[in-house]
Amino acid sequence: MAKELPGYGTIDVPKEREVPFGAVTPAPVCVQNMFQTSNWRIVRPVKDDEKCTRCLICYLSCPDACWVYKEEEDVMEWINAFCKGCQICIQECPSEALTAVPELDFPDGVVRLDKPF
Amino acid sequence: MAKAKMLTGCRAAAEGAKAAEVEVVCSYPIRPYTAIMMELAKMVADGELNAEFIHGEGEHAQLSVVLGACAAGARAFTGSSGVGVTYAMEIYSPMAGGRYPAQMSIADRTLDPPGDFGSEHTDAMCTRDNGWLLGWACSPQEVYDNTLINYRVGEDHRVMLPQMVCQEGYFISHIPDQVILGEQSQVKEFLPPYRPIAPLSLTHPVSHGPQIRPDQGAPMDAMRAQVFLTLPKVIEEATADFNRIFGRNYDPFVEQYQLADAEIAFFIMGAHANTCRKAVDRLRKQGVKAGMARLRWVRPWPTHQLAEALGHVKAIGVVETSTSYGGAMRGGNLIHELRASLYDLDEKPLVTSFMGGLGGETIWPADFDYMAKILSEMVKEKKTKRYVYWIGM
Amino acid sequence: MQAFDYKYQQLDPVKSFKRVPGPEQYVPGHRTCAGCGPALNYRLVAKAAGKDTIFIGPTGCMYVANASYLCTPYAVSWIHAQITNAGAVASGIEAAFKVAMRKGRHAGPFPNIIVMAGDGGSVDIGLQAMSGLMYRNHKVLFICYDNESYANTGVQTSPTTPYGAATTFTPPGKEIPEGKTLFPKNPPQLVIGGHPAVKYVATTTIAHPLDLMNKVRKALSQPGPTFMHMLAPCPKGWLFDEKMTREMARLAVETGMWSLYEWENGVYKYTNVPKKYKPVSEYMKPQGRFAHLKPEHIAKMQAFVDEKIKQVKEAIPVAAPIPVSRQEA
Numbered sequence A: 001m002a003k004e005l006p007g008y009g010t011i012d013v014p015k016e017r018e019v020p021f022g023a024v025t026p027a028p029v030c031v032q033n034m035f036q037t038s039n040w041r042i043v044r045p046v047k048d049d050e051k052c053t054r055c056l057i058c059y060l061s062c063p064d065a066c067w068v069y070k071e072e073e074d075v076m077e078w079i080n081a082f083c084k085g086c087q088i089c090i091q092e093c094p095s096e097a098l099t100a101v102p103e104l105d106f107p108d109g110v111v112r113l114d115k116p117f
Numbered sequence B: 001m002a003k004a005k006m007l008t009g010c011r012a013a014a015e016g017a018k019a020a021e022v023e024v025v026c027s028y029p030i031r032p033y034t035a036i037m038m039e040l041a042k043m044v045a046d047g048e049l050n051a052e053f054i055h056g057e058g059e060h061a062q063l064s065v066v067l068g069a070c071a072a073g074a075r076a077f078t079g080s081s082g083v084g085v086t087y088a089m090e091i092y093s094p095m096a097g098g099r100y101p102a103q104m105s106i107a108d109r110t111l112d113p114p115g116d117f118g119s120e121h122t123d124a125m126c127t128r129d130n131g132w133l134l135g136w137a138c139s140p141q142e143v144y145d146n147t148l149i150n151y152r153v154g155e156d157h158r159v160m161l162p163q164m165v166c167q168e169g170y171f172i173s174h175i176p177d178q179v180i181l182g183e184q185s186q187v188k189e190f191l192p193p194y195r196p197i198a199p200l201s202l203t204h205p206v207s208h209g210p211q212i213r214p215d216q217g218a219p220m221d222a223m224r225a226q227v228f229l230t231l232p233k234v235i236e237e238a239t240a241d242f243n244r245i246f247g248r249n250y251d252p253f254v255e256q257y258q259l260a261d262a263e264i265a266f267f268i269m270g271a272h273a274n275t276c277r278k279a280v281d282r283l284r285k286q287g288v289k290a291g292m293a294r295l296r297w298v299r300p301w302p303t304h305q306l307a308e309a310l311g312h313v314k315a316i317g318v319v320e321t322s323t324s325y326g327g328a329m330r331g332g333n334l335i336h337e338l339r340a341s342l343y344d345l346d347e348k349p350l351v352t353s354f355m356g357g358l359g360g361e362t363i364w365p366a367d368f369d370y371m372a373k374i375l376s377e378m379v380k381e382k383k384t385k386r387y388v389y390w391i392g393m
Numbered sequence C: 001m002q003a004f005d006y007k008y009q010q011l012d013p014v015k016s017f018k019r020v021p022g023p024e025q026y027v028p029g030h031r032t033c034a035g036c037g038p039a040l041n042y043r044l045v046a047k048a049a050g051k052d053t054i055f056i057g058p059t060g061c062m063y064v065a066n067a068s069y070l071c072t073p074y075a076v077s078w079i080h081a082q083i084t085n086a087g088a089v090a091s092g093i094e095a096a097f098k099v100a101m102r103k104g105r106h107a108g109p110f111p112n113i114i115v116m117a118g119d120g121g122s123v124d125i126g127l128q129a130m131s132g133l134m135y136r137n138h139k140v141l142f143i144c145y146d147n148e149s150y151a152n153t154g155v156q157t158s159p160t161t162p163y164g165a166a167t168t169f170t171p172p173g174k175e176i177p178e179g180k181t182l183f184p185k186n187p188p189q190l191v192i193g194g195h196p197a198v199k200y201v202a203t204t205t206i207a208h209p210l211d212l213m214n215k216v217r218k219a220l221s222q223p224g225p226t227f228m229h230m231l232a233p234c235p236k237g238w239l240f241d242e243k244m245t246r247e248m249a250r251l252a253v254e255t256g257m258w259s260l261y262e263w264e265n266g267v268y269k270y271t272n273v274p275k276k277y278k279p280v281s282e283y284m285k286p287q288g289r290f291a292h293l294k295p296e297h298i299a300k301m302q303a304f305v306d307e308k309i310k311q312v313k314e315a316i317p318v319a320a321p322i323p324v325s326r327q328e329a
Helices: A057-061 A088-092 B009-019 B034-045 B059-071 B082-087 B089-097 B140-155 B184-190 B214-246 B272-285 B303-310 B334-342 B365-381 C037-049 C086-102 C119-123 C127-135 C187-194 C209-220 C242-255 C280-284 C295-315
Strands: A024-026 A043-047 A067-070 A075-078 A098-102 B004-007 B024-027 B052-055 B076-080 B103-108 B133-136 B163-168 B177-180 B206-208 B254-257 B264-268 B290-295 B315-320 B350-355 B388-390 C053-058 C077-081 C112-118 C141-146 C200-205 C226-231 C260-264 C267-271
Touching (some): A043 A075, A088 A098, B009 B034, B009 B140, B024 B059, B052 C086, B059 B082, B059 B089, B059 C077, B059 C086, B133 B140, B140 B214, B184 B214, B254 B272, B264 B303, B272 B290, B272 B365, B315 B334, C037 C112, C037 C141, C037 C226, C037 C242, C053 C086, C112 C119, C112 C127, C119 C127, C127 C141, C127 C187, C141 C209, C200 C242, C209 C260
Parallel strands (some): B024 B052, B024 B076, B076 B103, B264 B315, B315 B350, C053 C077
Antiparallel strands (some): A024 B206, A067 A075, B254 B290, C260 C267
16 A cells, blocks of 8 residues: 555643543542532531530531531531531531521631632 | 363353453353353352352343452453343443453354344444453454453553453354463463552542543543553554463454455454355465455454555455444444545455344355355456345345 | 451441541532431441441432542542442452452451442342342442432432422322322332341431441441441422421431331341321421322321331330230240
């Protein structure tokens, strides 16, 4: 055959568009920072520490693990970055220690993220 | 050199899997591949193979079990025939895209409707766009050899793709022929152990297959396609190694029989090539410059190798043992890609196709005479008169 | 075949809220709806199972919403399965680890292998694979998180959707006033009925976290296949206020729509059995998916629940033995 046959060329995927091999990603360590859902909420739970009995029901009711019991300080800590404002904790608290307060009341309320999600 | 044994294709496949020390086997019965699993079951029961033999609840489950096993780091093996192959269709792309290099040994069978135990290539051909390695053997020896070659190629870190090793149902799967099994030392030299890249592990936790956005889909596809650019080189290396270690003489992609000076040629795949070689010999004795090109890999399709091997031939008859209803040539599957391979040649061979061996029928020497007659007429008249001839109809 | 020590984990029960293991294996940072029942479910299961765990996640809300866009919330190894085949993929993983341990490639412990399948992936399209797994004696815990619909695709009916529920495949209309006319499958009974290798089956809800975690640990300590059915209310699908997710699970138990039990080696053990059941309408009223029902439909649902309550009462063994008459003694 006199003429040279066409080749397949190359397939050049830009580095920023590459997908991990076999779509396998490493596991997150303790939070998945690429998905901070704090900008979903319109209210946040505010704790009255005097009323809190450290019953841990809020800790076991949150789908997003946003209540953590700090053993050394003996206090419940709220995780700002991931709370979606579902209010399950407020509903479930047996000692009415939690109230829903609008996000806009807070200086760091209505968190804006760089990327759409 | 080991002594040859008379083994069926099914037994040869099982011996290949055993030599490869597969660790997870998933079975389900369907004619005619079932014997592969029956042989492996006996090997496991007798302690000859240290593997988990799992009775899958169906072919879809077989592929799923093997996917999970592969993801967890085991060399996995399964197989099927006919509608079993198509029942598992959902899993082929996840396995290829997830880069799980397990092997599926297929003794092909005509698709329903209705039940037909006879051989046809259509079943595995239906899966060819999903990103697996795919090819047919033409003898029990080649089934055994391909089993080992495919694990070696598939598990190469430049590839990491699942493989379908196919043989004709009944003609190869059930008729014994001479097979020389490799010594364990030969197998160990040729086939290294399976080293998964990021398996499901307790010490290095990973997530396999999170959801992606549409704009991540294109690079995912592109990266899967990239593998097929480097794959032919890996196949060449592995075949050369295999030939050296086991004393065989395979052309990596296309078996070329009396092709160098052929004017007419048969382009064929699988068991009927054995009849074809005899037909070529007979035609040569009659003064016809006939030859045969037997395709060993459907995926990756050896485009350039076929153009080089067949470019000088005046008329090619594609022997089709699969159906592509409504396809461009209204016949089988191979002709489309063969014509595409030859399209850019300055002087293109004439190409037609012959539907033969469908439903498990034999392709007789007389059929090859009939095909040769038509090809010779095409050469004389310098034109392709029809895209497809249905032998006997 | 010689017995091989696969170093199966033995997990102790969690005695109180304060003793709940601290580390999260299902970490914050996922796209599930605010107030998602299945997400809370996953979190509690993952906590109970601990770090030596591999999850299999068939397609569903707990795949798409959790594992969006190449991010996942699993701190342990996890693999996506098709909605059709979670049981089979789990079987393959279990087999691979068995061989790896026999060959000395994996020192141990044997991983907790847990399938987290939705109701569709458990007893509809995934039924065949689930049954195969239960039959073949693999050491896998198959969990059906039940949000009573195919929620992720927009709330279509599944075989566990209750009678009378509105879904996008069972919309109420002039011809079909109740919406869903069929009564649901009973997943644990599908398993208990005919799988001899299964030794432990349990039900639980997200409103009973210690119960949930302890049943998970008990299941994971069995040497063979186990099945759990977990009620995970879905605010978007059932149309209730998202802060009421746990309350819905509680109401389900209090009205008899859901019973908490364990089945172990042929014996049923019920817990949290209400002394007096609330009427099922109290469960249905806060949920928009039942808003279209007329009194006759609610009565039909009550009759269905009454039948379930009867079965519970009959299954609970009599507290004191019936005295034998002196003559027979």
